[in-house]
Structures are given as structure tokens and as C-alpha cells.
Amino acid sequence: MKRKAVLAILLIIIGMFVFAALFAPLLAPYSPDQQNLCPGLSGPSSGHWLGQDKLGRDLLSRMIFGARVSLLVGVSVVLISLIVGFMVGAISGVFGGMIDQALMRIIDLLMAFPGILLAIALAAVLGPGIGNVIFALSLLGWVGYARLVRGQVLVEREKAYFESARALGAGTARIIFKHLVPNLAGPVLVQASFGIAGAILAEASLSFLGLGAQKIPSFGSLLAHGINFLRTAPHLTIFPGLAVFLLVISFNLLGDFIADYLRVEEKR
Amino acid sequence: MKGFLIRRLLWFFPVLFGVSLVVFFFIHLIPGDPVLMMLGESAQSAQVEQLRHQLHLDLPLYRQLLLFFTDLFQGKMISIFYQQPVFQVIFPKLIATLELAFSAMLIAILIALPIGILSALKKNSWLDFIARTFSLLGVSVPNFWMGPLLILLFSIRLGLLPVSGRGGISHLILPAFTLGLAMSGFLSRMSRASMLEVLGAKYLESARAKGLKEISVILKHALRNALIPILTVIGLQFGALLSGAFITETIFAWPGIGRLLINGIFSRDFPLVQASVLMIAASYLTVNLMVDIAYALADARVRLWRER
Numbered sequence: 001m002k003r004k005a006v007l008a009i010l011l012i013i014i015g016m017f018v019f020a021a022l023f024a025p026l027l028a029p030y031s032p033d034q035q036n037l038c039p040g041l042s043g044p045s046s047g048h049w050l051g052q053d054k055l056g057r058d059l060l061s062r063m064i065f066g067a068r069v070s071l072l073v074g075v076s077v078v079l080i081s082l083i084v085g086f087m088v089g090a091i092s093g094v095f096g097g098m099i100d101q102a103l104m105r106i107i108d109l110l111m112a113f114p115g116i117l118l119a120i121a122l123a124a125v126l127g128p129g130i131g132n133v134i135f136a137l138s139l140l141g142w143v144g145y146a147r148l149v150r151g152q153v154l155v156e157r158e159k160a161y162f163e164s165a166r167a168l169g170a171g172t173a174r175i176i177f178k179h180l181v182p183n184l185a186g187p188v189l190v191q192a193s194f195g196i197a198g199a200i201l202a203e204a205s206l207s208f209l210g211l212g213a214q215k216i217p218s219f220g221s222l223l224a225h226g227i228n229f230l231r232t233a234p235h236l237t238i239f240p241g242l243a244v245f246l247l248v249i250s251f252n253l254l255g256d257f258i259a260d261y262l263r264v265e266e267k268r
Numbered sequence: 269m270k271g272f273l274i275r276r277l278l279w280f281f282p283v284l285f286g287v288s289l290v291v292f293f294f295i296h297l298i299p300g301d302p303v304l305m306m307l308g309e310s311a312q313s314a315q316v317e318q319l320r321h322q323l324h325l326d327l328p329l330y331r332q333l334l335l336f337f338t339d340l341f342q343g344k345m346i347s348i349f350y351q352q353p354v355f356q357v358i359f360p361k362l363i364a365t366l367e368l369a370f371s372a373m374l375i376a377i378l379i380a381l382p383i384g385i386l387s388a389l390k391k392n393s394w395l396d397f398i399a400r401t402f403s404l405l406g407v408s409v410p411n412f413w414m415g416p417l418l419i420l421l422f423s424i425r426l427g428l429l430p431v432s433g434r435g436g437i438s439h440l441i442l443p444a445f446t447l448g449l450a451m452s453g454f455l456s457r458m459s460r461a462s463m464l465e466v467l468g469a470k471y472l473e474s475a476r477a478k479g480l481k482e483i484s485v486i487l488k489h490a491l492r493n494a495l496i497p498i499l500t501v502i503g504l505q506f507g508a509l510l511s512g513a514f515i516t517e518t519i520f521a522w523p524g525i526g527r528l529l530i531n532g533i534f535s536r537d538f539p540l541v542q543a544s545v546l547m548i549a550a551s552y553l554t555v556n557l558m559v560d561i562a563y564a565l566a567d568a569r570v571r572l573w574r575e576r
Binding site for chain 1: 290291407413534
């Protein structure tokens with residue numbers, strides 16, 4: 001019962017962010033760029049629930065639009081990584097041999113770069129912008145899925161159904177989509193949930209460093225702006241950070257939940 | 269054993285070479301003319317040609333690659349912004365980053381190990397619940413939020429510690445905690461799992477049957493074995509520490525290599541960016557190599573398994 005309540009809270013939090021992102025122009029009380037210089041840096045009030053920034057822009061409205069960037073990047077990176085990772089992993093696992101060896105070495109090489117370094121370097125080369133952030137994060141993102149899928153393919157290959165499907169004359173593509181995909185759905189879903197959390201965090205980090213989305217507000221760039229006014233207007237730092245934290249912890253916990261659920265199902 | 273060490277060492281160099289290749293090609297991925305990007309549209313053509321020549325961009329690709337490695341090894345790569353050899357610029361910053369990273373790691377270990385062990389010993393108690401909540405928070409609180417919150421509390425409200433810069437111990441505390449807390453969340457989770465696994469082992473029963481005190485059973489027998497996987501995680505987390513250093517150094521104006529790289533990006537100092545990326549990746553690879561070797565030396569099972 002308690003677990004169900006926690007899961008409900010997680011889904012409500014994620015649902016609220018998704019809702020805000022989808023209907024941002026309708027929900028935001030002000031335009032995110034509307035300036036109002038008189039009461040700049042003022043804290044939360046009835047007119048501006050989360051306060052205003054230096055230029056008098058409404059923080060809540062900017063954060064509602066920021067949710068768009070976060071979720072867009074999070075979901076796109078995971079989708080692209082998933083598709084590329086699935087194909088590479090499946091090819092590697094099914095064909096084996098030289099192809100497998102070559103692909104695994106490429107993966108080893110990509111993993112030699114610590115976390116966000118490659119994304120930063122790419123953002124440096126390609127210039128800032130959402131599209132480039134998605135590209136840079138996907139470039140490393142697929143590696144985890146490829147390993148996962150390859151590992152699963154190697155496990156499934158040994159099982160009896162694989163052999164019998166082969167014996168009945170099923171082609172490789174048919175075996176992959178008819179038999180492997182359903183078996184892979186669970187673990188991939190877990191990794192995708194953690195992946196969204198990771199991509200949201202990475203996007204916010206890049207935007208915080210000035211290498212992310214330009215012109216449109218994102219949680220990271222809001223924080224980078226807010227930190228300059230930590231002494232006089234701490235709300236500019238506290239609220240965007242809280243939003244990233246809530247999103248990340250919700251997706252991380254959701255991943256845990258799915259993993260637990262799968263473990264229980266497996267035992268049955 | 270020897271075979272594994274040699275293979276592991278031999279693997280290190282091709283990977284480092286691969287990483288350098290990737291770094292070399294960065295400059296060719298830039299849309300448009302990199303030299304014009306560095307100097308700006310208003311640069312004079314003589315200046316442009318001079319820089320193009322300095323960066324060997326006027327030569328065929330294979331010559332560029334050759335000269336890239338020659339310059340790298342002879343320390344002749346010049347930073348455009350500092351007008352100094354890049355490694356002279358990088359080394360002092362790298363030391364500042366390593367100072368920060370190792371302090372953070374020490375803090376993380378000092379926090380995470382006791383928490384992980386206690387929570388494994390008192391599994392499913394309220395203590396375990398608090399410890400697990402702590403580790404979840406540690407993993408999920410982004411360091412670009414943790415840092416400002418710590419500044420807000422300890423520097424602005426309480427006035428106990430400096431806001432930014434590098435100086436004595438007092439300057440180090442907040443950035444090291446910001447970086448260390450994130451790692452301690454992950455590490456305490458791992459320590460708990462590793463300790464739980466060891467606690468179920470048969471040899472602990474025989475240690476108890478010998479009449480050893482519980483505390484020495486746990487410290488001498490259980491902890492010792494639980495430490496092996498924890499050690500690996502510490503090594504692997506070093507990469508995460510280096511990544512976290514970009515953010516932490518920016519927040520606290522810590523003069524490390526992360527900040528140097530970010531500033532290099534904004535001043536379009538591509539040789540400096542290339543060398544910094546290479547240095548960071550190389551330190552990451554070296555730490556992983558050392559961890560792998562330490563792991564193999566410590567754990568006979570891995571040793572035998574890998575030799576098979």
C-alpha cells in the first residue's frame with residue numbers, strides 16, 4: 001500500500017511536468033520574456049508566485065517553458081540512444097565474430113571518455129543549441145543500451161525457443177522482433193527511466209555552463225543566472241534547482257520501481 | 269597474473285591513441301572555418317594565414333595528424349589565448365582539480381563507508397531507512413544545486429566559510445563537500461550491497477565459532493572482503509568526479525582544469541580545448557588502469573577468472 005502511494009506521487013510529479021511542458025503557452029501566467037524592470041529580483045508574491053529575475057521576468061513562467069527543454073532533451077536522447085543502441089547491440093549479439101569485436105572496441109573507446117566531457121567538447125565544436133545538446137548526449141547514450149541488448153541477446157540465444165524458432169525456419173529479423181524484443185522490454189524500460197533522469201541532469205549541466213539551449217529558458221540557464229544573485233534573490237537559485245531535483249529523483253525512483261516489479265514477476 | 273597485467277597495459281595505449289584521434293578530429297568537425305571562428309570575422313588576412321599555418325591547417329590531413337602528435341609530445345602546442353605552451357597552462361590547473369577531486373573522494377569515503385556498513389548491519393531498521401534516503405538524495409541532488417545551497421547556508425547565512433576561490437583549507441571545504449556528497453550517495457549504496465553480500469558468507473560463521481568478538485568478525489573478516497568491490501566503484505567514480513568538477517569549479521571559481529576548458533571553449537582557444545580534453549581523458553584512463561591492477565592484485569578470484 002505504502003509503495004503504491006509513493007508510485008502515485010512519482011507519477012503525479014512526472015505528470016505535472018509533462019503537462020506543464022505540453023501546455024506551456026496556456027499555463028504560463030506571463031510571457032517568459034516579458035520584462036518589467038521596476039520590481040526586479042523581487043521574491044515570491046501573489047502576482048509572481050515564484051518571484052522575478054533581474055529583468056523582472058516571471059520565474060514561474062520561465063520554469064514552465066524550461067520544463068519543455070528538459071523533457072524534450074530527456075525523451076529525445078533516450079529514444080535516439082535506444083534505437084541506435086538496440087540496432088548495434090542486436091547486430092553485435094546475433095552476428096558475433098569480427099563485427100561483434102569491432103563494435104565492442106568502438107564502445108570501449110567511447111566509454112574511455114568520462115561522462116559529460118565528450119558532450120562538452122562536442123558542444124564546444126558544434127556551438128550551443130538544443131539540437132546539438134541532444135546529438136552530443138545521444139552520441140554516448142546509445143552505448144549503455146547496446147551493451148544491455150547484446151548481453152541479453154547472448155543469454156537468449158542459448159535458450160531453447162531460439163533454437164526451435166531457428167529450426168522452424170524463422171529468419172534473424174523475425175526472431176529479433178518476435179522473440180527478443182518482448183523479452184528485452186523490461187530491462188530496457190528500467191534503463192530508459194534512469195536514462196531520462198541522466199539526460200535531464202546532463203542537459204541542465206550543459207545549460208548551466210552556457211553550452212545548452214540559447215534564447216529559450218532552461219532549468220540550467222535559469223540557475224546560472226540565479227547564482228549571480230544568491231545573496232539578494234536566493235529564490236532564483238532555489239526553485240529551478242528544486243525542479244531539476246524533483247524530475248531527476250522521480251525518474252530514478254520510477255526506474256527502481258520498474259526493476260523491483262520485474263524481479264517480483266520473475267520470481268512468480 | 270603477468271599475462272593479465274601485460275594485456276591490460278597493452279590495451280591502455282591503443283585506447284589513449286584512439287582518444288587522441290578523436291580529439292584531433294574535433295577541429296575538423298567545426299562547421300565553417302575554425303581559424304575565422306577563433307579570430308573573429310574582422311581578422312586581417314595576414315593574421316588568419318599566420319594562425320592557419322601555426323595550427324598546420326594549411327597542410328594535407330595526414331601531415332596535420334603527424335604534426336599534431338609531434339607537437340603534443342614535444343610540448344609545442346600553443347594556447348591562443350595565453351600565448352604559452354598548452355601544458356604549461358594546464359598543469360597548475362590540473363593540480364588544483366586533483367586537489368579538489370581527491371578531497372571530495374576522501375569526504376565521500378568517510379561519509380559513505382560508515383553509513384553503508386551500519387545500514388547493512390541493521391538491515392530494514394530505521395537507521396537503514398535514513399541511510400538509504402541519504403544515498404538516494406546524494407545521487408539525485410544535482411551539484412549545481414547543492415553548491416549554491418551550501419554557499420547560501422555556510423557562507424551567506426552563517427558566514428563561516430568563503431564563497432569562492434582557492435586558498436587554504438577553508439576554501440576547499442565547500443567545493444569538496446559539494447562534489448563529495450554526490451559521490452557518497454552512490455558509494456554508500458554500493459557499500460551496503462557489498463557488505464550485505466559478505467555478511468551472508470559461511471566463513472563469518474566459522475570466525476564466530478572460533479569465539480572471535482563480533483566487532484572483530486565484522487572489521488577483520490567481513491569488511492576486508494566487502495572492500496574489494498567498493499574499491500572498484502571508487503575508481504570508476506573518479507570519472508564522475510572529474511565531470512562534476514566542471515560544475516563545481518564554475519560555482520566556486522576554483523581555478524581547475526574544468527574551468528580552464530570551459531573558458532577555453534568561450535574564448536575559442538581550440539588547442540587549449542583539445543589538450544584539456546586529452547589531459548582529462550588521460551587521467552581518467554590512468555586511474556581506471558590503476559584500479560584494475562589493484563583489483564587484480566587484491567582479489568585472487570578475479571585473477572584466476574581473467575587468466576582462464
